[in-house]
Amino acid sequence: MKRLKVLLLMLLGSASALFAQKPAVPLADTAMIKVLFFAGLRDKLNEDYSRANESFNKILQLDPKNAAVYYEIAIVNYRQNNLYEAEMAIKKATALETNNTWYWMLMAELYKRKGDMNAMAGVLNQLIRLSPDKPDYYFDRSNAYLMAGKTAEAMKGYDELEKKFGASDELARARRRVTSGGKINASAEEERNEERGKSELTAVEQTMLLGESLYKKGDLPGALAQFKTVLEGEEHPYRAWEQALNIQLLLKHYKEAIKTAEAALDIYPNQAILYYFMALALHQDNQNSLALPHVKSALQLDADNGIYLELYGDVLFVNGDKERAVVEWKKAKAAGNGSEKLNKKIYERKYLE
Template sequence: MKNCYLFFVLMGMLFPATVFAQHQKNTDKNSIVMVVGKPLTRRDSVIVDELFYQALREKTMENGKNAATLFSQVLEIDPANAAGMYELARIRNSENKDEEARQLLEKAVTVSPENEWYWLALAGNYEKINDIPKLENVFKELIRINPEKPEYYSNQARALVMEKKYDEALSAYNQLETRFGKNEESISGKQKIYLKQGKLDLATKDLEQMIRENPMETRPYLQLAELYNSNNQNDKALKVLESAGKNNPDDALIHLALADVYRDKKDYAACFNQLKTAFAFPSLKIEEELRIISGYFPKFPDPEAKSGALELSRIVSVAHPEDARAFTVYGDMLVQNASYVQAIPVYKKSLALNDQTYAVWEQVMRLELGENQFDQVIKDGEEVLSLFPNQAVANYLVGVAYAQKSRVKEALSYFKNAISLGNTNKDLLSQAYSGIGDSYHQLKDDKQSDAAYEQSISNNPDNAYTLNNYAYYLSLRGEKLDRAAEMSRHSNELQPNTASFEDTYAWVLFRQKKYAEAKTWIEKAIGHNKNSAGLAEHYGDILYFLNDTALAVKYWKTAKQLGGNSVALERKINEKKYSE
């Protein structure tokens, strides 16, 4: 066993047991400590082997704790067992015990300084704890062990850059290029160093050479233009890109780069023209186009930003006619530009290409409701619910369409479906219960109507539509007038200057016999809607109880001229007195 001991002593002499050079008695905490083995008996060797393979089995079975215990026992018997150190370090690393892992790996590389895997593991540890000086030296060792791995040179160079050892980093990149030839990584790395050193001429040198060697290759032009543009040399960037464009006029990336340069020169018209040119090429990936369009969003609601995004999205739909996303974004931009009718068929083209995007279906239904296309809402709603049966909003929208067609039973069914599916969405629940309240009111079931309105308000006390309708129906019945007044007043606070809401409050006040206040509010309502027969008739009713019969009759007649044709209105005009 003397030979075993001698082996480790000799190895320590041949390979300094540090990542940084150190003296044997160095107590610097950054130093790697020499590990010296002890003589092992034959029995010890057998036990170590047995424990090691047991540990590997436990590790394979993902019993990390048992494996760590066994590897620790290996090291108690054989403190210079590099494989045990490495395996235990990996376990400690997975447990985020970085310091213990580091110590084990530093010992492992002193025992087996030629083991590439141990050095790589140590590099990962140093990188994790951001110990850059040690990391740099690890890559020196890795280059010594395996000089045919280009990534070791580039990693060493990056570490040197982080230490601001720029000349040494350049030397590392040059060493990489000498052995493996120039590549984008080495050229880019050197450029960054030259720019940090303020040497733009050297940063551009390699790219200019690449262009001379292969003038049809686009990428060096783009990189060179970017270097010039980012260093405030816009005119040089333009010349480079114009030269590239002569060789490759159909390269969309060149036009995107030109757009960047023109934007930096604040020539926004030229920038936009270059974007349009680039977008027209199908070769430009739609993901890139969508990214650029999304850059306009923060500028909304600026009209120029909206119109620009709209035009670009239109071009996208032409360049990518088989991609549903192209029509979705075009539809979105039409909506942003308030072109709601035009957006509907565009969204439907998107759905024809891909009907699995629920959000597009919902947007179509909302737009169709806004255009009073109730039959189409019902048709599309039934189709989308066959694809997405658990969508509460879709059920609600179909319910609204049926309600608008006075098909009350169908409306109730869909509103109730929405409630059963949307029980966490308070706003949706409030709207659905409101629809149920309206429906039961049409069926003259006041009890269920009131109960539904109360549920609507409990889910959203600020649902102005519910507050207004519920208050108005109570006023018509002459019930709970104080509650009706409170709700109507709140609805007007939520949505001021809304004629129908002001009319409701005026009518509640009328039913409370507060005629002077009622007159104030009905005049507000008429100020916001002068062509309503209902408002004119209510104004006449209020004036009558304020003892201004002549003016009351005048407004009743105005109501008739505006389309009012109820029996009660005829009686008021003929008898010149209020009649319900």
């Protein structure tokens, strides 16, 4: 199963990408609240978190049940590593709006940073409730249980995943990672003898697993080294290309990402995300004329992807086609991409880094 790990790419990898996807939430219809809210957003974008927090808290004095404002306060505190304050704020947001996916995703990211895998698994249950057809959430919930030492719960999660989506190679590998480690209450020697030879991980799988582990811990250079080791061997699994590209972009290694994307596309020419990564790397490297055909290719394969549409607008704007850029940004918003930056691009009709 070739999946984009929506949560792990955005949730276990890049927090900034997650925060860029907050949907617009109606505010109380008062001029003062609107003024304060946009002032807070402006200050947050400028990383003046103290002033942003001041504006958001003033709104709560006027409208104490404003879930969107609690969400913004959670982000402001998260970015300053004030994890307790961030947790209290996002809990209030989810209590006020229990069906807002983006609030739960931020809470999951918060618990990931704190290392509270039990709490993270509980949040993933909420995400599964809201989006039951996304296999990523089921995988991530089992991974959270594994990191919490709850192998039985992890295996139950895999069983639920197979029942709903069917068997897959990735699911089989995930189960092997659990069973090869032994059962907590079983004899370690008996478990090793039973599993040895039939479910041991290959060298490539071990390297991939180490890369994923380092990635989740925030060691991006270390994780990248593991994925590059895999790609330098005889096997070239798709996941290794995807993760290597994701990390290179996070590390702002744009020229290296361009080379990686070229090699990946030679093997997997029908993967929209690879064209997107190529276009993003070229855009960030100020090669926007070359970025344009690649983002178009991504949209040919996934026409309704709001992230791709926003990048298309960005590239058009930088290339001088400003009117069409605004049109594409509006399409991105209609497709469900409700980031603050995107809304500001549309409102101010200008490109923002």
